[in-house]
């Protein structure tokens with residue numbers, strides 16, 4: 258009996274010890290993390306607006322998959338070059354499925370072939386002069402001041418660095434390696450997705466909810482210094498098509514001719530009121546604008562109006578649609594034309610689809626990693642916000658150390674990338690403390706999809 262008590266006590270001590278040792282396990286992977294990042298910057302991986310997938314992305318996806326496969330988890334490379342990894346729970350209770358996402362493509366907007374990263378150790382505070390006259394200094398980047406004595410990575414100035422999002426991919430793959438080499442680390446069920454085509458706005462196009470449908474999720478594609486994107490616009494495109502009636506204008510009084518453009522203009526003016534214009538929108542305000550008007554199919558009796566709606570509150574978009582439809586009905590009747598509507602959901606505010614404990618997980622994980630979170634709301638969309646339109650749970654976007662993405666002066670804070678990895682490790686532990694009750698709660702938020 259005494260023996261058993263001693264054994265239990267020893268077990269308790271060792272598990273507590275392990276919980277305390279997450280930072281030391283993480284620290285032992287810090288050189289690996291940087292080395293991995295530098296290797297990934299040598300992978301050409303630019304996406305393209307004109308191609309479903311580029312040959313460079315295919316090659317990168319295959320290299321990443323070969324590396325990840327060796328960790329021994331259930332991994333999959335799909336025909337659309339998405340990489341999925343599932344890590345089974347090693348805890349004997351029901352807890353939410355935790356999802357992590359990132360993207361391996363880089364932007365086509367700037368030269369990103371044959372990147373030569375340079376590592377500046379113990380940064381001395383002087384301006385960093387790159388080729389072609391590019392300079393990174395405290396004026397352009399005040400955050401650089403906090404990097405004195407630390408490690409900074411830049412390109413040579415002839416290309417971008419592609420820390421967006423090779424930093425996030427490095428964090429995720431190093432996390433998988435850590436899990437493979439430390440099976441005693443406790444965690445619930447985990448799902449990872451590494452996508453192509455994020456920088457051309459198409460990373461959600463072929464997302465498959467069989468391998469990736471977590472209850473609580475985080476996207477590792479954020480900026481620097483503890484940045485967390487906790488909200489973004491809801492975005493919809495609404496097209497109104499006004500159909501007149503053909504005929505010669507000279508005999509319109511008798512032949513039933515109806516022009517489509519006068520009613521179209523009236524609808525445009527009514528639905529893009531001055532107070533709703535983007536010019537009059539800032540902070541947490543949304544906007545509605547008439548984005549453009551089209552002569553549909555080259556026919557003069559077909560006028561198309563394309564409205565762009567943005568709001569942090571979906572309810573405001575619904576109110577606009579109700580109002581616009583009332584206007585359309587009145588105008589159609591007044592001019593004797595037909596007005597039809599089409600609605601396209603582009604992305605949704607992650608905050609309106611988030612797991613109720615996501616904020617708490619961030620706050621506790623950041624506190625344990627000694628990182629002060631900087632919560633931001635983006636007046637745009639995020640990858641996670643596009644996943645929401647596919648029925649997935651919303652995700653906050655977590656910092657990875659990226660600075661100046663899509664730029665010759667792009668740079669990485671090695672310390673931030675490491676802290677991002679540490680936060681991810683602690684998140685596994687924090688999510689494993691959540692209970693099945695909270696899982697039920699989120700199920701109610703998504704009655705249609707689940």
Ligand SMILES: [Zn+2]
Pocket residue numbers: 360421422455478
């Ligand atoms: Zn990105």
